[in-house]
Amino acid sequence: MADLLSPPLKRLLGYVRPYGAGMVAGVVLLAIMAAGEGAVILLIAPIFGRVLNPASADSNVLLEVPLLHRPVYLNHFFPHSIHNVWTVVALSLLVLFAVKSFSEFAGTSVIQYIGHRAITDLRNAVYKKIIRQPIGFFQHHSAGRVYSAVINDVERARLAISEYLAELFRQVFLFPVFLAILLTIDWRMTLACAVFLPMIVWPIGKLGRHIRKSVESSQTRLGELTQILQETVGGNRIVKAFGMEDFEIAKFRTASQRLLRETMRWVRAQVVTSPLMDMLQPVVISLLLLYARDRIRLQFMTVPMFITFVYTLFKAYEPIKRTGAVYQQFQQAQGATAQVFAYLDLQEEQDLAGASTLAPFSREITFDNVSFSYDAAPILRGIDLHAAEGEVIALVGSSGAGKTTLVNLLPRMYEVSAGAIRIDGVDVRSVTLRSLRAQISMVTQENILFHDTVWNNICYGLANVPKEKVTAAAQAALAEDFILALPNGYNTVIGERGTRLSGGQRQRIAIARAILKDSPILVLDEATSELDAESELYVQKALANLMVGRTTFVIAHRLATIRRADKILVLEDGQIRESGTHTELIARGGTYARLHDLQFADDDMLAPAQAAPANLESPQNPS
Ligand SMILES: Nc1ncnc2c1ncn2[C@@H]1O[C@H](COP(=O)(O)OP(=O)(O)O)[C@@H](O)[C@H]1O
Numbered sequence: 001m002a003d004l005l006s007p008p009l010k011r012l013l014g015y016v017r018p019y020g021a022g023m024v025a026g027v028v029l030l031a032i033m034a035a036g037e038g039a040v041i042l043l044i045a046p047i048f049g050r051v052l053n054p055a056s057a058d059s060n061v062l063l064e065v066p067l068l069h070r071p072v073y074l075n076h077f078f079p080h081s082i083h084n085v086w087t088v089v090a091l092s093l094l095v096l097f098a099v100k101s102f103s104e105f106a107g108t109s110v111i112q113y114i115g116h117r118a119i120t121d122l123r124n125a126v127y128k129k130i131i132r133q134p135i136g137f138f139q140h141h142s143a144g145r146v147y148s149a150v151i152n153d154v155e156r157a158r159l160a161i162s163e164y165l166a167e168l169f170r171q172v173f174l175f176p177v178f179l180a181i182l183l184t185i186d187w188r189m190t191l192a193c194a195v196f197l198p199m200i201v202w203p204i205g206k207l208g209r210h211i212r213k214s215v216e217s218s219q220t221r222l223g224e225l226t227q228i229l230q231e232t233v234g235g236n237r238i239v240k241a242f243g244m245e246d247f248e249i250a251k252f253r254t255a256s257q258r259l260l261r262e263t264m265r266w267v268r269a270q271v272v273t274s275p276l277m278d279m280l281q282p283v284v285i286s287l288l289l290l291y292a293r294d295r296i297r298l299q300f301m302t303v304p305m306f307i308t309f310v311y312t313l314f315k316a317y318e319p320i321k322r323t324g325a326v327y328q329q330f331q332q333a334q335g336a337t338a339q340v341f342a343y344l345d346l347q348e349e350q351d352l353a354g355a356s357t358l359a360p361f362s363r364e365i366t367f368d369n370v371s372f373s374y375d376a377a378p379i380l381r382g383i384d385l386h387a388a389e390g391e392v393i394a395l396v397g398s399s400g401a402g403k404t405t406l407v408n409l410l411p412r413m414y415e416v417s418a419g420a421i422r423i424d425g426v427d428v429r430s431v432t433l434r435s436l437r438a439q440i441s442m443v444t445q446e447n448i449l450f451h452d453t454v455w456n457n458i459c460y461g462l463a464n465v466p467k468e469k470v471t472a473a474a475q476a477a478l479a480e481d482f483i484l485a486l487p488n489g490y491n492t493v494i495g496e497r498g499t500r501l502s503g504g505q506r507q508r509i510a511i512a513r514a515i516l517k518d519s520p521i522l523v524l525d526e527a528t529s530e531l532d533a534e535s536e537l538y539v540q541k542a543l544a545n546l547m548v549g550r551t552t553f554v555i556a557h558r559l560a561t562i563r564r565a566d567k568i569l570v571l572e573d574g575q576i577r578e579s580g581t582h583t584e585l586i587a588r589g590g591t592y593a594r595l596h597d598l599q600f601a602d603d604d605m606l607a608p609a610q611a612a613p614a615n616l617e618s619p620q621n622p623s
C-alpha cells in the first residue's frame with residue numbers, strides 16, 4: 001500500500017485540492033458518522049446484558065461500557081427519572097442513527113459533489129489541451145482514442161474520485177473507532193488478530209498493480225472500439241457503398257472481444273481479492289473462540305463483551321476490506337488516466353515569448369529559403385517566393401509534391417525547419433498565432449461544417465455579425481438560393497460534416513464563411529477538385545467573388561482555373577522548378593507546358609465521353 005499515493009494518483013487528487021474547504025466539511029461529517037457508528041456498538045453490551053436479560057436488570061446500572069471494564073451508572077449522565085433500560089436504549093439508538101445517517105448522507109454527498117467537480121475540471125483541462133495541440137497531433141493520434149480518453153478514461157477516474165474517495169474517508173474514520181473499542185475490550189485478543197493483517201494487505205497490493213496495468217490496456221481497447229464506431233458512423237455511406245457492413249460488424253466484434261478479454265483480466269483480479277481475504281475469517285474466529293472460552297470461564301470477560309468484540313472485529317475488518325477495494329479502484333483510475341495525463345503533458349501550440357500582434361497585411365508575403373520536413377525526409381527545400389499584395393499565386397505540381405504543405409506553413413500549422421516566412425517583412429514566428437491566422441482564410445477540398453445552423457456555420461468564429469453582412473456573404477458565395485430552399489432557411493441545422501448538403505453547396509457555405517471573415521490573405525487548396533462540372537462552375541464564380549481584393553494562393557488540379565494567376569509556381573520534389581505567368585511557362589516548354597498539354601488532351605478525350613457515356617467503352621479511350 002506504500003504506493004497508494006503514487007505520482008499519477010497524487011496528480012489526480014490534485015484536482016480535488018481547490019475544493020479543500022468543502023472537503024474538510026465532508027470529512028468532518030464522516031468523522032461524526034464514524035463516532036455515531038462506534039456509539040451504536042457500545043449499546044450492544046447493555047442490549048444483551050440488560051434488555052434481553054431482565055434478571056440482571058438493575059434500575060441503577062444501565063450501560064456496561066467495555067472501554068472502562070466496569071459498569072457505568074447512567075445516573076451520572078441522565079436525570080434520575082430515567083430508569084427504564086429499554087427506553088434509554090431505544091431513544092439512544094434513535095438519536096444515534098439519526099445523527100449517523102444524516103452525517104453520512106451530508107458527508108458523502110459533499111465529497112461526491114467535489115469528486116464530480118474535480119473530474120469536470122480535469123475533463124475541461126484535457127479538452128483545452130487537445131484543442132490547442134498543433135495540427136500534427138491530430139494526424140498522429142487516432143480520433144477514437146482521443147475521444148475515448150476525454151469521455152471513457154475520465155469517466156473511470158470519476159468513479160474512483162467521486163464514489164470511492166467518500167468511501168475511503170468513511171472507512172478511514174471507522175477503523176480507528178473500531179480499533180479503540182477492540183483494544184479496550186481485550187488488547188491481547190486484538191493484537192493476536194492483528195497478526196493476520198499482512199495476510200490481508202498483501203493480496204490487495206499485489207493484485208492492485210496487476211489491475212492498473214490491465215485497466216490501462218483495456219482503456220486502449222475501448223479507444224479502438226470508439227475509433228471503429230466513429231469511422232463507420234461518420235463514413236457510413238462508404239461502408240454501404242462497398243457492402244462492408246458484415247466486415248465492419250466482424251471487426252467491431254473482434255475489437256469488443258479483445259476489450260472483454262482485457263477487462264476480465266482486471267475484473268478477475270478485483271473480485272478474487274475479497275474472497276481471498278475472507279478465507280482468513282474461519283481461522284481467526286476458531287482461534288478466538290478457543291481463547292475467549294478460557295477468558296470467560298476465568299471471568300475476565302462476559303459473553304456480551306465477547307459478542308461486542310466479535311461484532312466489532314467484523315466491523316473493523318470491513319474498513320480494511322473496503323480500503324483495499326478503494327485502493328484497487330484508485331489503481332484502475334491510474335490505469336485509465338495514464339493516457340489523459342500523457343495528453344495533459346503535451347506542449348500546446350504557443351506564441352513565442354514577446355510575440356506581437358501582426359499589423360494588417362498591406363504589402364508582401366515572402367518565403368525566404370524555406371525548408372520543411374515532417375519527420376526525417378525533407379518535403380520542401382529552399383523555397384523562395386514573393387507575393388505582392390493583391391496578387392494571385394498559383395501552385396502547380398503532381399500529387400505529393402508539397403503544395404498543401406507549403407500553404408500550411410503560412411498560418412503556421414507547421415513551423416518551418418529552416419528559413420523564414422515573412423508578412424510585410426515580419427517573421428510569422430514573431431507574431432501571435434491568433435493575429436496571424438485572423439488574416440488568413442482557407443478554403444480546402446474538405447471543408448468542415450459543424451452540426452449547427454447554416455447561419456452559425458457561416459458566422460463561425462465571429463460574434464454579433466449584422467444580418468445584412470451574413471446574407472451578403474451568402475449571396476456573394478452564390479449560396480443564398482439553395483439556403484433559402486432548405487426547410488428552415490438559414491436556421492436549418494446541417495448535419496455533422498454537412499451531410500445534408502451536396503459537395504458544391506458545402507463548398508459555397510465555406511466560401512461564404514471566408515467572405516464574412518474578410519481576411520486579406522486567402523488560401524484555396526483544391527477547393528473545386530471534388531466537384532462535378534456544374535457545381536464547379538458555381539464554386540468557381542463564388543471563389544472569384546471571394547478573391548476580389550485578396551492576396552491569394554491557389555492550388556488547383558485544373559490548370560484552366562489558374563491560367564489568369566499573376567504568377568504560377570511549379571513544385572517538384574519539394575522545390576520550385578519553374579515560375580512565371582501562364583504564357584511565359586507555356587513558351588518555356590517545361591513541366592507546366594507538359595502538364596497543360598496532358599490536361600487538354602484529357603479534356604478532349606473526356607468531352608465526347610461526357611456527351612455520350614456509351615463512348616467510354618469504345619477503343620477511343622487509349623488507356
Ligand atoms: N502530416 C504529415 N506527416 C508526414 N508526411 C506528410 C504529412 N502530410 C503530408 N506528408 C507528405 O508530404 C508530401 C507532400 O504532401 P502534400 O503537401 O500534401 O502534397 P500535395 O498537396 O502537393 O499533394 C507527401 O509525400 C506526403 O506524403
Ligand SMILES: [Mg+2]
Nearest residue numbers: 403404405525
Ligand atoms: Mg494537397
